[in-house]
Amino acid sequence: MKKLILTLMAFAMLFTGQAFAEDIGAKVESGMKKYFKENEIPLDIKIQVISKVKEPKGLYFIQMTLSDPASGRSQEQFVFSDGKYIMPDILTIDGNTSLKDILTFNASEKVEMDLSKLTLMEGNKDAKHVIVKVSDFQCPYCRKAYEYLHSEIERRNLDVAVYMMHLPLSFHPKAQIYAQIFEAGKEVGADFGDDLYRTNKEFDAKPDEEIIEHFAKMTKDAAKFKALVKSPSVAGKIKMQADMAADLGITGTPELFFDGKPVGGFKQSMYNLALDSFK
Numbered sequence: 001m002k003k004l005i006l007t008l009m010a011f012a013m014l015f016t017g018q019a020f021a022e023d024i025g026a027k028v029e030s031g032m033k034k035y036f037k038e039n040e041i042p043l044d045i046k047i048q049v050i051s052k053v054k055e056p057k058g059l060y061f062i063q064m065t066l067s068d069p070a071s072g073r074s075q076e077q078f079v080f081s082d083g084k085y086i087m088p089d090i091l092t093i094d095g096n097t098s099l100k101d102i103l104t105f106n107a108s109e110k111v112e113m114d115l116s117k118l119t120l121m122e123g124n125k126d127a128k129h130v131i132v133k134v135s136d137f138q139c140p141y142c143r144k145a146y147e148y149l150h151s152e153i154e155r156r157n158l159d160v161a162v163y164m165m166h167l168p169l170s171f172h173p174k175a176q177i178y179a180q181i182f183e184a185g186k187e188v189g190a191d192f193g194d195d196l197y198r199t200n201k202e203f204d205a206k207p208d209e210e211i212i213e214h215f216a217k218m219t220k221d222a223a224k225f226k227a228l229v230k231s232p233s234v235a236g237k238i239k240m241q242a243d244m245a246a247d248l249g250i251t252g253t254p255e256l257f258f259d260g261k262p263v264g265g266f267k268q269s270m271y272n273l274a275l276d277s278f279k
Helices: 002-010 024-038 099-107 140-156 175-187 193-197 208-216 222-229 232-247 268-276
Strands: 044-052 060-068 073-081 119-122 129-135 160-166 255-258 261-264
Touching: 024 044, 024 060, 044 099, 060 099, 073 099, 099 261, 099 268, 119 175, 129 140, 140 160, 140 193, 140 268, 160 175, 160 232, 175 193, 175 208, 175 222, 175 232, 208 222, 222 232, 255 268, 261 268
Parallel strands: 129 160
Antiparallel strands: 044 060, 060 073, 119 160, 129 255, 255 261
16 A cells, blocks of 8 residues: 555656635645546545645645545645646755644644653653654664754753654664663663764674673662663663554654654754753
C-alpha cells in the first residue's frame, strides 16, 4: 500500500474548473475517486483542507486519508493542491526547507505522553518546556540531532527538560547495550549520554563485556553498575519505552516531540522552528 501511495503522490492529476477554498477538497476527492475507479484501485479516500498557503499563491495544504476497506488499514498523507495538480511537497531553494514539514508541525496536535516512564537527560522536571527524543545511541542521525539540539539549547539559554524514549534498533548491534549502560549509569549518578552518542567504530566493535567494564570504571560503584546493566529492571524500562514508541507508530529514529509536537528525522531547520515556538 505504501508503494502505491508514493506512486500516486508523484503523479500530477488533472482536475477541471477553478479551485476555491470552499470546494477544493471536494474537487480533489472526486478526482482521486474517479482515478481509483478507472484503474480498479480498491482504496477509499477522504480529503480535509488544512489551510490556504500564503506563498506560493493559489495552493492549499490538504490531508489525504487513504484507506483499504479489505484490510481496514489507513494512512494519512499531507499534500498541496491548486485544484488542478497534486504536489507531494514544496522545497525552498535557500536551505532546502520543506514547506510540508513546516505546515504539518504548525497544524499538528500535541501528543500526550507519560513523562514518568521516560528518562530525564537534561534540565529539570519543572522546566517550562519539554523535548522528548525517541532515540538510538548508535543511530548516526540521532547523534547529529543530539549534538545540534544540545548546542542550541545552551546557546538560546532555554528552560527545557529533555527526556529519552529508548528505541534501540535491531540493525545497530550496540544500541541495546548502550541503552542499558545509559540507564544503569543514571541509577548510580553517572551521565554517559555524551560518551554513548560519540563512540567510534573501533569502540563499537569491542565485546559487550569490555564496553561495560570501560564505563564501570567511570562510576563510584562499579559492581552495582555492572549488575544494573544486566538487570531485569533496566531491560524492562527500555522495553517499556520502545513499546511506547511503537504505540505512537514510530519505527525509526530520531523522532522528537517539542512540547508534544512531533518532528521526524534530523532536520535542523525544523528543530529551529520548534525551538522558536518555545515562548
